[in-house]
Amino acid sequence: MSANPAIPQAAICERSEWRGEDVEPAELAERLVLMNREHARHAHGHAATRTLNLLVAPGDDVTADALTARLAGLHARHPARTIIVREHAPARLDATLAIDCGIGSPGVGPTGFCHDGAELLADAERLRHADSLVRPLRVSGLPTLLWLPGAQASPAERPLAALADAIVLDSGATHDVAAGLARAAELGASRVRDLAWLRLARWRQRIAERFEAPAERALLERVERVELRCAAREEAPALLLAGWIVARAGWTLVRLEHDDGGWRGSGCRADGGEVALALLPPSSALPGIEALTLRVGDGRQPIELLEPVAEPGAGRAFGAALRDYDEPAPGYALALSALLEGLGAR
Amino acid sequence: MSAAQAPTANPFAQDVDERLPPPSTLVMFGSTGDLAARKLLPAVYDLLADGRLPERFRIVAVAREGHDEAGFRAHAREAIDAHARTALEPALWDVLEPRIDVVAGAFGSADLFRALAERLDAGDRDDGAPSQRLFYLAVSPDLFAGIAQALHDVGLGRDADPPTRLLVEKPFGHDLASAQELNARIGAAFDERQVFRIDHYLGKETVQNLLVFRFANGIFEPLWNRTAIDQVQITVAEDLGIGRRAGYYDKAGALRDVIQNHALQLLSLVAMEPPASFEADLVRDEKAKALEAVRPLDPACDAVRGQYTAGWIGGEAVPGYREEEGVPDTSPTETYAAVRLGIDNWRWAGVPFYLRTGKRLPLRATEIAIAFAPAPHQPFRRLGVTVPANELVISVQPNEGVTLQFAAKVPGSKMRVRPVQMDFQYGSTFLRESPEAYERLLHDALLGDATLFTRADEVEAAWRIVDPLLAAWEGAPPAKPGVGEPQPYPAGTVGPPGADELLAADGRAWRKL
Numbered sequence: 001m002s003a004n005p006a007i008p009q010a011a012i013c014e015r016s017e018w019r020g021e022d023v024e025p026a027e028l029a030e031r032l033v034l035m036n037r038e039h040a041r042h043a044h045g046h047a048a049t050r051t052l053n054l055l056v057a058p059g060d061d062v063t064a065d066a067l068t069a070r071l072a073g074l075h076a077r078h079p080a081r082t083i084i085v086r087e088h089a090p091a092r093l094d095a096t097l098a099i100d101c102g103i104g105s106p107g108v109g110p111t112g113f114c115h116d117g118a119e120l121l122a123d124a125e126r127l128r129h130a131d132s133l134v135r136p137l138r139v140s141g142l143p144t145l146l147w148l149p150g151a152q153a154s155p156a157e158r159p160l161a162a163l164a165d166a167i168v169l170d171s172g173a174t175h176d177v178a179a180g181l182a183r184a185a186e187l188g189a190s191r192v193r194d195l196a197w198l199r200l201a202r203w204r205q206r207i208a209e210r211f212e213a214p215a216e217r218a219l220l221e222r223v224e225r226v227e228l229r230c231a232a233r234e235e236a237p238a239l240l241l242a243g244w245i246v247a248r249a250g251w252t253l254v255r256l257e258h259d260d261g262g263w264r265g266s267g268c269r270a271d272g273g274e275v276a277l278a279l280l281p282p283s284s285a286l287p288g289i290e291a292l293t294l295r296v297g298d299g300r301q302p303i304e305l306l307e308p309v310a311e312p313g314a315g316r317a318f319g320a321a322l323r324d325y326d327e328p329a330p331g332y333a334l335a336l337s338a339l340l341e342g343l344g345a346r
Numbered sequence: 347m348s349a350a351q352a353p354t355a356n357p358f359a360q361d362v363d364e365r366l367p368p369p370s371t372l373v374m375f376g377s378t379g380d381l382a383a384r385k386l387l388p389a390v391y392d393l394l395a396d397g398r399l400p401e402r403f404r405i406v407a408v409a410r411e412g413h414d415e416a417g418f419r420a421h422a423r424e425a426i427d428a429h430a431r432t433a434l435e436p437a438l439w440d441v442l443e444p445r446i447d448v449v450a451g452a453f454g455s456a457d458l459f460r461a462l463a464e465r466l467d468a469g470d471r472d473d474g475a476p477s478q479r480l481f482y483l484a485v486s487p488d489l490f491a492g493i494a495q496a497l498h499d500v501g502l503g504r505d506a507d508p509p510t511r512l513l514v515e516k517p518f519g520h521d522l523a524s525a526q527e528l529n530a531r532i533g534a535a536f537d538e539r540q541v542f543r544i545d546h547y548l549g550k551e552t553v554q555n556l557l558v559f560r561f562a563n564g565i566f567e568p569l570w571n572r573t574a575i576d577q578v579q580i581t582v583a584e585d586l587g588i589g590r591r592a593g594y595y596d597k598a599g600a601l602r603d604v605i606q607n608h609a610l611q612l613l614s615l616v617a618m619e620p621p622a623s624f625e626a627d628l629v630r631d632e633k634a635k636a637l638e639a640v641r642p643l644d645p646a647c648d649a650v651r652g653q654y655t656a657g658w659i660g661g662e663a664v665p666g667y668r669e670e671e672g673v674p675d676t677s678p679t680e681t682y683a684a685v686r687l688g689i690d691n692w693r694w695a696g697v698p699f700y701l702r703t704g705k706r707l708p709l710r711a712t713e714i715a716i717a718f719a720p721a722p723h724q725p726f727r728r729l730g731v732t733v734p735a736n737e738l739v740i741s742v743q744p745n746e747g748v749t750l751q752f753a754a755k756v757p758g759s760k761m762r763v764r765p766v767q768m769d770f771q772y773g774s775t776f777l778r779e780s781p782e783a784y785e786r787l788l789h790d791a792l793l794g795d796a797t798l799f800t801r802a803d804e805v806e807a808a809w810r811i812v813d814p815l816l817a818a819w820e821g822a823p824p825a826k827p828g829v830g831e832p833q834p835y836p837a838g839t840v841g842p843p844g845a846d847e848l849l850a851a852d853g854r855a856w857r858k859l
Contacts, residue, residue, distance in 0.1 A: 201363065202397040208358035209366045209400065217356060248357040309397060309441055324363075331361030 016099040022092040028118060029136040032097055036116060039099050052325070053144040054080040054117075055134060055160050059152030060087070067149060070318070080322075081139050082117035085130050085156045093133065094121040130156035131163050138163075145325050149173075151180070161187055166325040168318070172196040172236030178258075178343050180236055185340055189333035193321035195314065196236040197332045202308035203241055203289065204331065210305060219303065220249045221269060225276040225295040231287050238279050238289050239263065243342070244335035251275055256342030265342050367792035369402035369477040371466060375453070375493055376484035377407035378421065381515065385546075386484060387422050388430035389784040394442055395432040396781075398789055402473050405446045406465060408458070415448045422446060431782055453489055456496065463500040476508035480791055483514050490514055491531035498535035505537075513542045513791055516607050517598065518800075521816055522809035529802040538802055542791050547608045547712075548798040549783030549790075552746040556615050556714070557624070559740070559748065567620075569718065571693045576735065579715040579857050580612050582703040585659055586710070587837070588681070592672030600651070600683040601812055601819070604703040610637060610808040611800065612714055612742070613699055617689055626796040630804060637807035639691040640699075645818030647851075650833065650844035652682035654706040657837030664706060664837045680819070680832045681705040684845040686852070687811070700849060700856070706837035708859055712742035715857045726761060734765040737857075 016039055018031060058067055064086075071082060088094070101114040118137055126133065138144060146164035148157060151174035161167055167187050171180035171194050184192045211217050226245060230238040239256075246253045246267050256265035256277070263279035282290040288311055294303040312320065359365070372390065374382055393399050407418050423443070427434045449465050451458030470476045481497060483490055494512060497503050502510050512532065519525025532541060547553055560566060569575065582604050588595045595603065614633040621628040643649055655666035667673060667681050682704035689699065718736040726733060737751040748770045756762040790798055833842035840859050849855055 204358065205362050205364070205366050205397070206401065208356060208362045211356050211358055212368075214354075220357075244361065245358075248361065250357070308401075309394060309399075309438065311397065330363065334361075 014101045018097045019095070020097075021094045023095050025093070025133050025136045028095050028097060028120075032116060032118065032137065035097060035099055039101075039114065052080045052142050052322070053138045054082045054322075055144060055146045055164065056082065056084040057130070057146065057148055057154040057156040057160050058084070058086060059148070059150035059154050061152045062150035070149070080115060080117075080145075081137070081142075082115070083134055083137055084117070084119040085127065085133065085154070085160065086119065086121050087124055087127055087155060088121040089123065091123045091125070093126060095119065124155045127155040127159075129159055131159040134160065134163065143325060145322065151175075153183070164191070166191050166193055166321075168193045168195065168321045168325075170195040170236075170314075171240075172234065177236045177239060181239070181336060181339055181343070185336055189336050190328045192332070193325060193329055194240070194332060194336075195317045195321060197240050197329055197335070198317035198320045199288075199312055199314070200237050200241055200244075201317075201320070202311045203292070203305075204244070206305055206308045207245065207292070210303065216303070219294075219296050219300070221271060221273075222296045222298065222300070223249070223269070223275055223294045223303075224273070224297050225278070225293075227278045227280060227291075227293040227295070229280050229282045229290040229293075231282055231290075234288050235263065235279060239339055240332075240335045241289065241292070242277055242279070243337075243339035244331050246275075246277070247334040247338040248331070253277070253338050253342030256339065267342075364398065365793065366398065366400050367789070369400050369473065369475065370792050371404040371406055371469060371477045371479050372788075372792075373406045373408060373462065373466070373479060373481045374484060375408045375482065375489075377409050377418065377448075378413065379484055381484040382407075383421070383425035384429050385782070385784040386482065386788070387425045389782055389788050391426040391430045391434070391438070391442065392432050392782065392785050393789055395430075395435070395438055399792075402475070402477055403445060404469050404477065405442075406462065406469075407446065407448045408453075408462060409448055409450050411450050411452065413448055413450045415446070418448045419443055419446050431785070453485070453493060453496075456499065459496040459500045459502075463502060466502075470508070478508050478792075479506070479510045481510065481512050483512065487515075487517055487519075487528075491528055491535075494532045494535040503535040504540070509540075510536075511540050511542055511791060511794070512536050513544060515544050517602060518543055518607075518805050519809060520598070520602060522806060522813045525805055525809045529806065533802070539796070541802070542796060542799040543801070543805060544787055545607050545611050545800050546783045546787065547611055547742070548800070549785075549787040550742055550746070551781070551786075552740060552742045552748075553612065553615065554798070555746075555748075556612075556740055557629075560616075561620050572695055572697045574718055575697055576717045576719040577697060577852075577854060578613075578616060578699045579717070580609050580616075580699065580701045580713075581715070581857070581859070582609055582712045583707040583859055584703075584705050584710050585707060587654070587664060587706050588667070588670055588673070590671070592670055596673055596677055596679045599679045599819075600681055600703050600705070601815060605683050605685060605701055606808050606812045607800075608712075609701045609703060610640075610811065611804075613637075613640070613687070613701065614804070616714055616716070617694055617699070619693070624797065626799075627801075629797050630801045634801065634803045634807055636689065636691075637804060637811065639689050639694075640807075640811050641688045641690055642811055642813070643685055643687070643815045645815050648687070648848075649683065649685045649815050650842060650848050651680035651684075651819060652704065652835045652842030652845065653677075653679065653832035654681050654704070654837045655834045657706065657839065659706060659708070659838045666834075666837065667705075678819075678831055682707075682832070682835060682841050682845070684841065684848055685812075685815070686848060698852060698854075700854075702841065702845060702856065704835075704841050707840060708838055710744060711859060713857075714740040714742070716740075717857075726763065729761050731761055731763050733763050737765075739857075 016035055018035060096119045099114055099116045120133055122133065143165045144163055146160050146167045148167065148169040169184060169192060171184045174180040184194050226242060228238045228242055243253065250270045251267045253265060253267045256263060262281060265277040267275040267277060269275055284290065288307055290307055292305045296302060374386060376382060390405065409418060423439060447465060449462045451461060466479055479502060483493055519528050560570065614636045617636040618632040621632045653667050657664060668675055668677055684702040687699040687701065716738040720735055724733060733753050739749045741747050750768045751765050753763045754766045756764050787798060833844050835842040
């Protein structure tokens with residue numbers, strides 16, 4: 001056993017680890033049972049709590065350190081059996097099994113808990129059948145989530161997606177926003193928990209709040225232009241927000257295309273009037289979506305909303321994805337569908 | 347489409363998980379007090395940090411003469427820094443700070459309330475739209491009725507436009523008569539629907555989970571009655587003494603401080619019938635009915651009171667109650683109370699509910715323990731095996747969770763049976779931290795959801811239960827130990843011996859603390 005530096009300082013942690021080369025999945029399952037039994041024998045007083053099976057299939061663009069950092073924060077708060085599946089060159093299956101325990105402390109509460117998991121390294125051919133590697137290792141009766149960190153798809157993505165109750169990804173993780181959105185749609189919008197969308201929770205709240213009054217809602221039918229100002233890396237969430245506004249306002253997105261300054265498009269209101277759509281660079285160095293402006297005809301004052309306070313960051317969006325895995329993200333499928341319509345991808 | 351043809355429903359609202367409260371102004375009476383510093387201001391900040399406040403949100407601190415905006419804002423920042431769940435971020439504080447105003451004056455002065463009304467109107471004018479107003483009375487209870495009337499007199503009470511709400515902290519009265527009078531006086535100034543009486547226990551996640559546990563898990567419903575349940579024990583134990591609250595506590599005692607409100611609220615949630623739906627008044631109707639069905643206490647045989655003497659807690663010597671600062675040497679105030687209650691209805695006839703609370707007990711723990719009746723036949727008895735009763739324990743604090751105890755065979759050739767526990771702990775099962783109780787309650791009040799607030803009839807029903815005991819303990823001449831005077835118990839022990847005798851008379855014992 002050894003201290004694990006990746007776990008937050010508040011938790012005092014112990015780690016039991018086993019490594020093997022050229023192993024069989026069934027052997028790994030047996031060894032994990034033995035490790036848990038051995039651990040319980042030490043009578044540490046930890047509650048073995050697992051709420052889900054978390055499968056992780058990172059693309060080549062995700063470093064091991066970045067993944068470890070994210071999972072360390074997760075484990076301290078949400079114990080799961082985590083099974084990471086990565087590609088390596090040798091034509092064999094290697095594995096690391098581990099049990100991590102947070103002992104009662106201000107960071108994790110007085111009870112403490114344990115979680116366990118496996119990191120599997122396999123060649124591309126095996127990964128194309130990753131479901132067969134993972135099945136023996138899952139805790140039965142618990143939901144299975146698949147997390148796809150990064151922009152590049154792992155060979156394990158498809159087979160593991162078939163096992164998953166829900167899939168966590170970030171459509172904004174790639175420079176090719178349209179490809180990121182298309183990937184989400186292919187995996188099934190109702191199963192996908194898109195971090196780009198979950199980061200918009202406060203924006204959606206704020207927009208709903210703004211249109212609570214009937215007089216404000218009436219202006220929706222006079223909107224002639226929708227502008228979003230956002231940082232380049234936030235284009236995916238900004239587009240999803242635009243798609244959502246279009247769909248929920250009862251408009252149709254006719255065209256959407258990328259140009260040098262951002263994205264431009266046009267939509268059609270229910271009365272046949274045209275709505276221009278533009279994603280523009282921000283006026284300041286703010287990292288997120290800076291402002292939403294709906295310009296209304298008849299010389300009226302535009303409806304302008306600035307970035308809400310406390311828009312969830314990546315960590316909180318990830319937490320929300322895991323916590324609410326069992327419910328389709330409200331509005332997401334609609335927003336995605338509207339966008340793909342505009343992109344001509346459907 | 348013209349304004350008259352606007353969509354009837356907000357098309358965006360359906361994709362929002364949590365509705366934001368409408369534009370609001372929170373007016374805090376007692377803004378420089380301990381409750382505001384430790385709970386209210388941090389709760390406001392935590393809500394802001396969580397993005398759960400409306401864009402147009404203001405705080406108006408009502409303070410005594412001599413307080414100004416700069417001073418109060420500095421005080422608020424300090425309080426938030428010290429007590430908020432979320433770390434103080436300068437960018438967020440910059441959002442909140444300019445939204446804090448102060449109106450200073452004497453609570454008894456009509457001028458103060460006129461100035462307050464003008465300040466609220468000025469805020470609305472600045473914003474270009476009206477905000478609902480919430481008045482939070484974190485002040486001495488003797489000021490509640492006067493403040494409510496004064497607010498009404500300046501047009502901020504019943505039928506106010508923009509709408510108003512009155513949030514009142516416990517204690518709500520000191521006996522049945524005073525609670526009825528207070529309800530009547532507040533009722534003259536505010537409609538009952540505007541009055542939100544706070545019992546912060548109801549804001550705790552585990553207490554709300556009790557409703558989910560009972561009414562969302564079909565397996566327990568057939569067991570939740572006199573046939574399967576042998577007894578219910580509700581414990582609210584504190585290891586702390588009275589701190590600096592001697593002035594309040596010596597007049598109140600354990601019965602008023604905990605049993606009449608927190609413990610009876612927990613009892614009502616355990617005992618209530620299922621509501622038709624989870625709407626405020628339907629839930630509160632059922633809670634009130636459960637409390638109405640509780641037999642008034644017989645002081646001679648249903649209750650025990652105690653008072654702590656010097657002892658040891660956590661390796662530290664601590665003084666007795668009468669040695670605490672501000673407590674009279676001959677104080678008869680109880681720091682421990684245990685009662686046996688019966689509920690006269692079909693579901694609970696014959697099932698005793700034992701409630702206990704105390705200061706300077708060995709540990710801090712609030713829990714509801716439901717002991718199930720033993721199996722009707724014990725086939726292991728001939729082998730000399732004693733089978734422990736099944737027990738369901740709902741821990742409210744400090745470790746929020748649920749534990750189910752059942753019997754299991756000890757591995758080996760002999761038939762030995764031991765109790766084992768299945769644990770569910772909130773902190774280690776759900777990713778999200780539980781919000782503070784005040785955060786939840788404040789947010790609900792902003793949304794106008796009264797489900798977790800006590801209604802006038804609930805408060806009065808609870809007083810009706812404990813009133814005979816108060817009269818006996820405070821008015822009658824000493825008849826026997828435990829009635830006329832509190833029994834002593836050393837600090838750090840589980841309470842006076844009479845508490846054990848109370849249950850022993852029924853052939854039962856308290857669950858070990």
